[in-house]
Amino acid sequence: MDYDLGDDAGSLRKHLRQLISDHIPPDFLGACTDDPQDLAITESFCKLLASEGLLALAWPKEHGGSGGSIWQQTVLREEMWAHHEPRGPQYMGINWVGPALMRYGTAEQKAKHLSAIASGEVVWCQGFSEPEAGTDLASLRTSAVPDGPDETGWRITGQKVWTSYAQMASWCVLAACTHPDAPKSQRLTLFLIPMGRAGITVRPISSMLGPHHLNELFLDGVRAFPDEVLGEPGDGWQIMRAALAFERVGIARYARCESLLDRMQTHLGDDWDQLPESIRARWVRALADLRVARLLAYRAVSLRDDPSADAAASAARIAATTCDQQIAELLFDVLGPSALDGGGTAALRGAVEDHWRYAQAATVASGTIEVQRMLVAHEVLGGHR
Structure with missing residues (x-):
């Protein structure tokens, strides 16, 4: 291709x-x-x-x-x-919140939110994962019960976890269960909720990814209004699947890996020839794998409106995240113990150590690699499942 x-x-x-x-x-x-x-x-x-x-x-x-x-x-x-x-954090609004609004939002929602995202004025976060519903998002427990004199609004109660950028976000795309007795694919509804609304509490989560990144989000009877529903009540799972496909294609992890390999080779200079043959062989293999990851990403981009787009995005995600970890280990082996020095004196100003930390979570974030493989398998097997 x-x-x-x-x-x-x-x-x-x-x-x-x-x-x-x-x-x-x-x-x-x-x-x-x-x-x-x-x-x-x-x-x-x-x-x-x-x-x-x-x-x-x-x-x-x-x-x-x-x-x-x-x-x-x-x-x-x-x-x-x-x-x-x-x-x-703007990439989230640009990569998938905006496109989801364009596809599923009302005219009023588009007018309210899209220009603010396009001008870089607001930050969005994603309230999907929960303590017992990370991979299986369709089974999440945060509830939205009818509220108000005519029960056209909702009160949302529950907890979210691993919520990137919640501490700096102005808005949240929040998934909640509005139809607990319906099939999994029809249980959920997405809401567009301002983060300053009463009942929302954000608590940071310490992790190896570093400070100010991951958070818990607690919702205690948070009010949601009819005009804050994205799509229709019960359509949340369908929209979430489309949104996550946007996100998986939107992060060009392979480009970071290629940049680090190029920068490392420049950093090594004449020492490149002193690397063990086994390391240089792994380096060449990594470059080939990165080209594959890039082409798979391009294929997913080209198919974004095709019925097979979800599986293509998952395949691209699998390749990119495994390359993330492959390159992280390779660069650590090149540098040895000095790779752990994340300070300004470290090789590439600490970029290698930073990349290694984030690579450990790459096969979990935005849907685990096991789930991505399952989605690809379902598309390939088709009626033979």
Whole structure:
């Protein structure tokens, strides 16, 4: 397969790299660090991208985007991820919240939320996973019961876990059970809830991913109004599946891995020739695997409106996340004990150690690798299941 990213892919990539070089510090490792300045950097950079029509590059113009192609958006994703995602938490709003709103939202919801996302003014979080419903989201227990004089609204009670960016988000796409006696695929409803609403409590979770990233979200009788339902009541599972497919394709993990390998080879210089033959063989194998992961991602992008899009996205996710861990182990073996020095004196300014930590969770986040394999198997086997 030969995927043509377009005549302007090279110039777009060059321009994005120049913007990153001019506005993002060389030691930047993402928005979720101990230094609040890193979050501030992402906020200002998102506004810069928005001013040039790049933040929501492939969105339709009527929704605040630039009407670009999905391949231009792919170039943007690759460059952002290769440089430790200088859009910070905005990628969630751009990659899947916005597209889900375009597909399932009302005219009023689109008018209220899409332009704010496209301009980089708001941060969204995702209230899906729960302590006993991470992989099997359809069985989640957070409940939304009818409320109000005519019972057109809801009161939501429950707990969410692993909620990225909840501590900085303005809005949450929240999944709750509105039809407990219905089949699993019809139990859930998605709500668009402001994070400042009464009854919402956010508590950070300490993890190896570092500070200010993962959170618990507690909901104690949180009010939800009819105009805050995304889609129709009971359609939550269908929308969640589409949203997670957007997210799985939207993170170009392979680009980060390729960037780290390139930077490491430059860092090694003449010492490259001193690496053991076994390490260099693994390096070549890793480069081949990364090309496969890239092509699988391109295939998923090309099929995004096809019935097989979910399985294609899962296949791309499997390849990318396994490459994440493969590259992390390879680079650790190249550096030896010095790889554990996450400080500014470490090789690549601590990027290797940072990548290794995040790679450990790569095959769990956004649906475990076991679930991704199951989705691909169902698509391949079809009627032979």
